[in-house]
Amino acid sequence: MNRLLGIFILALLGACTSTNQVAALDNEPPATERQIAERKAALSRTRQMQPGPAERFDVAVIGGTCAPKVAAKFALTACVNDKPCNGHGLRLADGSVVCACFEVRDGCEVDSFCHARSRTCTKRPDDKYHVQ
Amino acid sequence: MGTLSCLLAATASIAALTTGCALKPVQVTGKENNGSQSETAFTINRVGDVARLTVAYNDGTDHPAIQYTATTRVTKKGATHMGWSHSTDYGATWSYGGRITPTDNWPILWGDPGITHSERDQNFVYIANLGIPKAKLDAAPGGEISGAVNNYIGGGCIARSNDGGQSFALHQCVQTTEASSTGDFYDGGNMASDNQGNIYAAWVNVDRNAIHVWRAVGENSSFQKMANPFNDGSVMVSHPRLRVNLETNELIVMAMNVNGELLMARWNGSSWGATWHTGMWPQSYPCITSTGALCYSADPIVRTGPQFSFDIGSFGKSNDHIRIMFTRLSTLNGRLFIAGAGCNLDDQQCQYIPEWGTGEGDKDKVSASYNPLVRAYRSQEMANKGEPSLWMGSHTTYFPGTGRVRHAMGGLAILKDQNGDVLFVHLALFQLADQVLCADLRGYWGDYDDLQALGPIPGKSNVFARTFTDSSQGCNYRWQFTSSRVHVGFTGN
Numbered sequence: 010m011n012r013l014l015g016i017f018i019l020a021l022l023g024a025c026t027s028t029n030q031v032a033a034l035d036n037e038p039p040a041t042e043r044q045i046a047e048r049k050a051a052l053s054r055t056r057q058m059q060p061g062p063a064e065r066f067d068v069a070v071i072g073g074t075c076a077p078k079v080a081a082k083f084a085l086t087a088c089v090n091d092k093p094c095n096g097h098g099l100r101l102a103d104g105s106v107v108c109a110c111f112e113v114r115d116g117c118e119v120d121s122f123c124h125a126r127s128r129t130c131t132k133r134p135d136d137k138y139h140v141q
Numbered sequence: 142m143g144t145l146s147c148l149l150a151a152t153a154s155i156a157a158l159t160t161g162c163a164l165k166p167v168q169v170t171g172k173e174n175n176g177s178q179s180e181t182a183f184t185i186n187r188v189g190d191v192a193r194l195t196v197a198y199n200d201g202t203d204h205p206a207i208q209y210t211a212t213t214r215v216t217k218k219g220a221t222h223m224g225w226s227h228s229t230d231y232g233a234t235w236s237y238g239g240r241i242t243p244t245d246n247w248p249i250l251w252g253d254p255g256i257t258h259s260e261r262d263q264n265f266v267y268i269a270n271l272g273i274p275k276a277k278l279d280a281a282p283g284g285e286i287s288g289a290v291n292n293y294i295g296g297g298c299i300a301r302s303n304d305g306g307q308s309f310a311l312h313q314c315v316q317t318t319e320a321s322s323t324g325d326f327y328d329g330g331n332m333a334s335d336n337q338g339n340i341y342a343a344w345v346n347v348d349r350n351a352i353h354v355w356r357a358v359g360e361n362s363s364f365q366k367m368a369n370p371f372n373d374g375s376v377m378v379s380h381p382r383l384r385v386n387l388e389t390n391e392l393i394v395m396a397m398n399v400n401g402e403l404l405m406a407r408w409n410g411s412s413w414g415a416t417w418h419t420g421m422w423p424q425s426y427p428c429i430t431s432t433g434a435l436c437y438s439a440d441p442i443v444r445t446g447p448q449f450s451f452d453i454g455s456f457g458k459s460n461d462h463i464r465i466m467f468t469r470l471s472t473l474n475g476r477l478f479i480a481g482a483g484c485n486l487d488d489q490q491c492q493y494i495p496e497w498g499t500g501e502g503d504k505d506k507v508s509a510s511y512n513p514l515v516r517a518y519r520s521q522e523m524a525n526k527g528e529p530s531l532w533m534g535s536h537t538t539y540f541p542g543t544g545r546v547r548h549a550m551g552g553l554a555i556l557k558d559q560n561g562d563v564l565f566v567h568l569a570l571f572q573l574a575d576q577v578l579c580a581d582l583r584g585y586w587g588d589y590d591d592l593q594a595l596g597p598i599p600g601k602s603n604v605f606a607r608t609f610t611d612s613s614q615g616c617n618y619r620w621q622f623t624s625s626r627v628h629v630g631f632t633g634n
Contacts, residue, residue: 040456047557048460050563051456051483051492051555051563052483052485052490052491053485053492054490055492056492056493056494057420057493058420058421058482058493060422061470061472063470064401064422064469065401065402065422066400067400068376068399068400071350071376082292082347082348083347083378085399124437125378126378126379126426126446127427127437128401128425128437129437131437
């Protein structure tokens with residue numbers, strides 16, 4: 010194992026000789042079935058990421074007939090349970106859908122909008138952060 | 142000594158050996174007129190015996206069509222940020238290429254550079270930026286834009302070089318009119334190509350929350366919009382990133398959806414596959430305050446998008462795989478850190494591999510890491526021996542105590558111990574430390590850093606290099622739309 014590590018590091022440090030970047034690898038020796046199985050197993054879904062509450066959301070509704078119009082880039086609005094929502098419909102663990110802007114329940118205040126990228130309520134009309 | 146102890150000892154030894162592997166920065170730009178140059182993307186193409194590096198960036202050096210008043214920025218017809226520089230000595234010295242000239246129909250060329258060269262004919266190099274069409278500029282009061290240009294961007298523009306990157310001319314501007322009759326708001330361009338002459342460019346259509354991919358079938362062809370890559374109705378919010386598996390010519394698009402998950406779409410040459418949900422959830426475009434804590438809009442010392450990077454490598458023929466690096470937020474200390482993931486291409490399984498990242502740190506950690514990058518490299522000789530790709534990751538860390546940042550590069554390894562158990566290892570190999578940070582008040586400073594494998598260069602092999610925004614000349618000015626001094630830097634191992 011140490012030998013493997015050494016080879017890896019030497020290669021990254023540029024101590025090996027090499028030729029050109031390649032695409033087709035016709036000369037490559039075929040891997041054995043065991044090698045293939047091992048390589049596949051190395052990246053199988055045995056360890057899954059456990060996202061935190063600020064990382065994973067279940068956005069169920071965007072837009073809709075009663076969604077309020079917000080003239081701001083990156084703004085999310087929705088029609089949730091037949092009511093205008095300054096945000097999006099968020100599906101909760103019990104399956105119900107409520108108006109929210111990611112972690113902000115009931116959506117954003119009237120002087121702000123729900124920003125799709127920063128996942129926060131952002132004051133209108135200013136979005137000094139994302140402007141080009 | 143146990144296997145793990147051996148590994149740690151070996152790692153420590155190597156770390157000791159490589160502590161001195163400080164990267165040497167090279168100044169790419171800065172001799173031009175006053176103004177800033179930032180947000181970089183680069184490529185290396187080889188034509189005959191000449192290997193040329195071309196770096197594209199937002200060229201904000203003085204231009205009569207962009208004026209900074211006491212209170213705002215005024216942008217007029219003829220403005221262009223589409224700049225580039227090139228090098229034929231593997232980045233030791235650079236020539237300023239200039240800026241690409243807009244047209245009457247697309248009178249302003251803006252930022253967010255993407256770059257690629259044709260893998261089939263490497264004389265052809267392409268740069269993609271955002272564009273402002275005439276119809277939108279005409280609607281601006283007085284025919285000029287005061288302040289932000291978001292409401293006027295209406296597509297993307299692609300410049301092309303047919304001499305390997307020495308000169309460029311505007312090739313084509315593209316737009317859709319799904320939400321706006323004068324052009325939808327495109328953002329965050331990226332490019333890639335395959336061995337068959339297909340050239341790809343992609344942006345996020347912010348107005349439609351969709352990724353738009355455009356393809357030119359051949360170096361001289363025009364770009365045509367492809368079908369929606371995420372065809373399951375996914376609402377896409379991040380910039381897209383493109384990579385091509387050069388063994389199969391399959392295109393892969395990665396972007397983040399509104400739920401926060403990284404999704405992939407695969408183009409096999411004739412159709413898109415089903416949307417691939419990776420199960421990885423990065424932080425979305427957060428900024429960092431001077432204390433290292435997270436912010437979303439107020440008082441950013443630096444902003445941190447894009448929040449992910451990926452590449453396609455090989456364990457061996459027909460066993461290709463993907464590695465991802467992305468930004469996460471620690472619930473322990475409230476700081477950003479880097480995590481990794483690896484995905485099998487054949488069964489579309491992804492495994493979370495935090496070992497490839499920085500680690501979350503303890504509750505007292507105050508530094509914040511961002512701008513993850515990852516690239517694979519495999520030479521013909523390595524392939525002939527059945528050796529897998531080499532992988533290099535890179536990221537930037539902000540240190541509140543000094544107010545400076547460090548760019549780090551390190552290897553990402555999969556090893557096996559004597560019991561046959563798999564070990565994932567990150568080896569910190571190279572660093573460019575104590576760099577001056579000089580973002581404008583929006584936080585923009587280098588969020589388009591790039592990492593590429595240069596392959597063999599004279600006297601060395603397996604070289605990886607990165608571009609970055611360079612403020613080593615000092616930061617004497619921070620304002621809403623600009624800061625100084627900000628130029629383009631290059632470094633590699």
